[in-house]
Structures are given as structure tokens and as C-alpha cells.
Amino acid sequence: MLQRKIIAAAAAASIAVLALAGCQTSTPDSGDGDSQGLIVVITPSPENPFFKAESDAAADEAKKLGYEVSVSSHNDDANKQSELIDAAIEQGAKAIILDNAGADDSLGAIQKATDAGVPVFLVDREINETGIAKSQIVSNNAQGAAAVAESWVAALPEGGNYIELTGKETDTNAGVRSEGYASVISQHPNLVSVAKQTANWSQDEAFSVVETLLQANPDVVGIIAGNDTMALGAVAAVEAAGLTGTIVISGFDGSPDAVAAIEAGTMLSTGLQPVVLLSQLAVQQADSYIKTGDTGASEKQSIDCILIDASNIDKYTLFGLEG
Numbered sequence: 001m002l003q004r005k006i007i008a009a010a011a012a013a014s015i016a017v018l019a020l021a022g023c024q025t026s027t028p029d030s031g032d033g034d035s036q037g038l039i040v041v042i043t044p045s046p047e048n049p050f051f052k053a054e055s056d057a058a059a060d061e062a063k064k065l066g067y068e069v070s071v072s073s074h075n076d077d078a079n080k081q082s083e084l085i086d087a088a089i090e091q092g093a094k095a096i097i098l099d100n101a102g103a104d105d106s107l108g109a110i111q112k113a114t115d116a117g118v119p120v121f122l123v124d125r126e127i128n129e130t131g132i133a134k135s136q137i138v139s140n141n142a143q144g145a146a147a148v149a150e151s152w153v154a155a156l157p158e159g160g161n162y163i164e165l166t167g168k169e170t171d172t173n174a175g176v177r178s179e180g181y182a183s184v185i186s187q188h189p190n191l192v193s194v195a196k197q198t199a200n201w202s203q204d205e206a207f208s209v210v211e212t213l214l215q216a217n218p219d220v221v222g223i224i225a226g227n228d229t230m231a232l233g234a235v236a237a238v239e240a241a242g243l244t245g246t247i248v249i250s251g252f253d254g255s256p257d258a259v260a261a262i263e264a265g266t267m268l269s270t271g272l273q274p275v276v277l278l279s280q281l282a283v284q285q286a287d288s289y290i291k292t293g294d295t296g297a298s299e300k301q302s303i304d305c306i307l308i309d310a311s312n313i314d315k316y317t318l319f320g321l322e323g
Helices: 049-064 078-090 107-115 141-154 172-185 203-216 228-240 256-264 275-292
Strands: 038-043 068-073 095-098 120-123 135-139 160-166 191-198 220-225 248-253 269-272 300-303 306-308
Touching: 038 049, 038 078, 049 068, 049 275, 078 095, 078 107, 095 275, 107 120, 120 275, 135 141, 135 275, 141 172, 141 220, 141 248, 141 269, 141 306, 160 172, 160 203, 160 228, 172 191, 191 203, 203 220, 203 228, 220 228, 228 248, 228 256, 256 269, 256 306, 275 300
Parallel strands: 038 068, 038 095, 095 120, 120 135, 135 300, 160 191, 160 220, 220 248, 248 269
Antiparallel strands: 269 306
8 A cells, every 4th residue: 555654864974976967966065064975866857847846845855864965857868867877876875866757768777776775766756667766756646637637627517629738658647647637527428539639748849739739629618738837838829829718727736837827817727746745755765764774664655636726826835735
């Protein structure tokens, strides 16, 4: 059974850190006091506010626990990810916190780190293996997607034609969210899919895809997207087509820009992933593993998402909700 547990502990042995060449990195920082060693944080591009909040939360938590921290981005490139993991191994990292670049494409690099004695703790995205990473801590994407779909369906009581934008095929979250949407939408035969197309998590690509699809399907009443970045691209395309207010749009992640769109009335809802909590848990479990050889939790862990809409946006914090 999926479990979650917050474990905080001290760690061991200090080590110097070198800059990672040819990639975006932070300056190593140990926070206050003596360093307990290096923790390397590797995520997709911080240009996406979700991943920026993820890397910042992991780095802050590691510094609080006395570690030096190096932050870098693989930009969803598995080869670059492998190079960054090689660098972490060479630097003698105590642990790697990783939002991976593909459920299958990341297996070799994670196994390499594990074989080298550098434990890997996954955040946000799972891999298609167990027993390699020490933790795989993810949002409950199925639960969150179902909640978003229920909100979206309720806003379309008359039904009609709709578009779904999906994420990268290599990302397990893309499929899980799409299945979560379908589990709800399929119960409403008055909603008819006229297009289901990937926009690869990209706002620009989503704009182009939706712009083209709306030309072929001007009677669309709803768009549901696998993340907020694509949803915001859809918002822009709908506005460019002069259809704002006639098409109901929902996304997923709980990003500040999506919340602003909900407040403005151009988006209906989003599924907030508690990514700050996920990152903190990963670092706390890394700290526990470094100290004791045990995370204190199951490898697979799932944290429920929160539906954000006009009813609760006043309680929104950065990828969180007060109260």
C-alpha cells in the first residue's frame, strides 16, 4: 500500500562541490553551520514555475538540514540527465533528488547512481521499475485528474464538443491524468471528443495546436489539459479566436499563472499538486537514509491533489492551500 511519512534527521561527512559544466546550476550553498555533504537536485526546466518551486523547496530543505546543494536542469533530455548524474557521482554526492526525464529513459542513469552508492529519491514522476530508487514520491495524479474532470463536466451541463491536450508520451503522469479525465468524462455521453492531441507540456505548442483545432472545430465548448502550461496556451488561443467566455478550460498543477487565470475568469479550475511538500519529503527521506540506511517509508508514495477553483483561490499559496 502506498504510504507517506515525514522523516527528518541529521546526516554525515562533508564534501566540496564543483560547478556542473554546460548546464544551469546554482552556486553550492550549505546554509548555516558546517556542511553535512552534498545533495544534488535535478529537475526539468525551472522556466516552468512548478519545477522552479520544486527545486527551490528541495534546495531550501537540504540547506536547513545542513547540506551543500547543487541545483541543475536536464530540460527533459535523458542524455543530459545522465551527464548530470555522472557529475553528481564524481562529486561524491550523498544523494540525488530527481524529477526524471522519462519513466524508461531514466532507468540506466538511476541504476548507475545506485551502483555507485549514491541513492536517488524521485519526486513528481515515477519510473517503470521498483528497487532502484529509494523513494518515488508523487502526487495522486489519478485522484487529482478525476477531481478536475468532475469540476469541468459540471460546468458543461449541456455537453458538446471538446478538446483534450495531453503531455509527453514518455511521462507516466501524462497517461495517468488522461485516464483520470476519461474515468469521469466517459460517464457523460453528451460530451464528445473532437480531438485528443499532445502539446508536450508546452504553452507555445498548446497555443498552436488549439489555434488549428478551433479553426476546424469552431463549436468546441471545452478544453481540458494535462497541465497548466498547456491550459494557459489554450486560454491564449481561445482569446485570439475571440471565444473567451464560451469555452471552459481546466488544467493541472496548481501554478500561480493558472490561479491568476481562474481569478480572471479565463480558466475554470486546476488540480494543485503539493510539490513543495513532495520535495521536502524527498529531502527528509534522503537525510534519513544517509544517517540510518532507511527512509522510514515505502518506496512508492502518493500524496492527494487539491482542486483549485473560484471557491478557494483566496487560500492559495505557492503550490499549496492555507487551512
